Amino acid sequence: MPIAEGAVSDLFGRPLFFALYDWFLEHGSVYKLAFGPKAFVVVSDPIVARYILRENAFAYDKGVLADILEPIMGKGLIPADLDTWKQRRRVIAPGFHTYYLEAMTKVFTDCSERSILKLEKLLGEGELQEAKTIELDMEAEFSSLALDIIGLGVFNYDFGSVTKESPVIKAVYGTLFEAEHRSTFYIPYWKVPLARWIVPRQRKFHSDLKVINDCLDGLIRNARETREEADVEKLQQRDYLNLKDASLLRFLVDMRGVDVDDRQLRDDLMTMLIAGHETTAAVLTWAVFLLAQNPSKMKKAQAEIDSVLGKGKPTFELLKELKYIRFIVAETLRLFPQPPLLIRRALKPDTLPGGYNGDKNGYAIPAGTDIFISVYNLHRSPYFWENPQEFEPERFQVKRASEGIEGWDGFDPSRSPGALYPNEIVSDFSFLPFGGGPRKCVGDQFALMESTIALAIYCRSLMWN
Numbered sequence: 001m002p003i004a005e006g007a008v009s010d011l012f013g014r015p016l017f018f019a020l021y022d023w024f025l026e027h028g029s030v031y032k033l034a035f036g037p038k039a040f041v042v043v044s045d046p047i048v049a050r051y052i053l054r055e056n057a058f059a060y061d062k063g064v065l066a067d068i069l070e071p072i073m074g075k076g077l078i079p080a081d082l083d084t085w086k087q088r089r090r091v092i093a094p095g096f097h098t099y100y101l102e103a104m105t106k107v108f109t110d111c112s113e114r115s116i117l118k119l120e121k122l123l124g125e126g127e128l129q130e131a132k133t134i135e136l137d138m139e140a141e142f143s144s145l146a147l148d149i150i151g152l153g154v155f156n157y158d159f160g161s162v163t164k165e166s167p168v169i170k171a172v173y174g175t176l177f178e179a180e181h182r183s184t185f186y187i188p189y190w191k192v193p194l195a196r197w198i199v200p201r202q203r204k205f206h207s208d209l210k211v212i213n214d215c216l217d218g219l220i221r222n223a224r225e226t227r228e229e230a231d232v233e234k235l236q237q238r239d240y241l242n243l244k245d246a247s248l249l250r251f252l253v254d255m256r257g258v259d260v261d262d263r264q265l266r267d268d269l270m271t272m273l274i275a276g277h278e279t280t281a282a283v284l285t286w287a288v289f290l291l292a293q294n295p296s297k298m299k300k301a302q303a304e305i306d307s308v309l310g311k312g313k314p315t316f317e318l319l320k321e322l323k324y325i326r327f328i329v330a331e332t333l334r335l336f337p338q339p340p341l342l343i344r345r346a347l348k349p350d351t352l353p354g355g356y357n358g359d360k361n362g363y364a365i366p367a368g369t370d371i372f373i374s375v376y377n378l379h380r381s382p383y384f385w386e387n388p389q390e391f392e393p394e395r396f397q398v399k400r401a402s403e404g405i406e407g408w409d410g411f412d413p414s415r416s417p418g419a420l421y422p423n424e425i426v427s428d429f430s431f432l433p434f435g436g437g438p439r440k441c442v443g444d445q446f447a448l449m450e451s452t453i454a455l456a457i458y459c460r461s462l463m464w465n
Helices: 018-029 045-055 064-072 082-096 098-128 138-154 167-184 199-223 232-236 250-252 262-293 295-309 323-337 375-379 393-397 445-461
Strands: 003-006 030-033 040-042 339-344 351-352 363-365 370-374
Touching: 003 018, 018 030, 018 040, 018 370, 018 445, 030 138, 030 393, 040 045, 040 295, 045 339, 045 351, 045 370, 064 167, 064 262, 064 339, 082 232, 082 250, 082 262, 098 445, 138 167, 138 250, 138 262, 138 445, 167 262, 199 250, 250 323, 250 351, 250 363, 262 323, 262 375, 262 445, 295 445, 323 375, 323 393, 323 445, 339 375, 351 370, 370 375
Parallel strands: 003 030, 040 370
Antiparallel strands: 030 040, 339 370, 351 363
């Protein structure tokens, strides 16, 4: 296996995944990265990614990622061990059914329109003060929007973060920053028992965590007090468009035969709060940035919005007609995937496929090997994408042959005819914004639809340049 000798200086001033991309172009689709005594295998190949994520998925767990996130998410779906994951996935996945997603389009729309009203008010105040420009941190604005959507859609709780601040909102952001810090810091000093008492940022982190946990415990307690137990099938057939509480929490609490303790339920909710909120905020921020750089694509997007929506509100059926907006969301996730890395650890010795231009005999790895599947590299690979650095939403309409790449079936939308968005099936694992295989993100359609509706409403109301 090729070896890339990493120096800490290679990472100064830029994210890790940029360096991984440079080494990918130099060393190939599978290489070993050594930082002092610690080594990782970096995968930038869909054939190898498919093997790890789908074909031999249960020979790997989340490894380093679980170590980082378990103090925050407990036994939630992302850091959970295999047995816990299997149990919780069976319970949570049915909650993201079609009727629920259809009802959520109203939540997505209402929260987005509330965000637009705030921006229009700020712009109006700026005009009154004859300000030539108004500076806004759009990532912060989209983070607030995403947090409000998660609050209403998952907990039936209105954070109201678009228009106000609260201790819970501050705690959520503090926890997000700590999760990011831990994922990029190479010495896990927070594991030292006294760290939570003597390190200021760790004291703040545990204080933030308590604020969020107290809030979630209260929401769970309220939901249990009004529990209406039913089988999964009956829960899915409720009139979600007219329910007072159509949240995922209500679904999980009401599910018959699943008497999960409050701690596990809180871990599940915390995982959805952190992971779901961050992904949407990132994709919307990058989407408007890319559209601002490409005025012709902005005009094309607005033409579709005017044609499909006019001045009306988005619905589940109308979302299906917003084809170009959906492709913009997908293309944004291709260029700027969130997260840019998927992390796995081998539970037993294994042999990885060689992948494209790799060793035909594959690569033997011992148990305990930590693997970085670089989604960023996969999505920008010159071997599997034409013009990979360019913003071209139209690319997802075009079938791409495997062009002689053994073991890869190319890009073919017909492989998943009912899918609203490109996925790992149509791309044969060269497009993995939400992972793939059995541990694929359970809330991918929620996040994609949320991003599509929010982007459509923002583009209808504002011109980006």
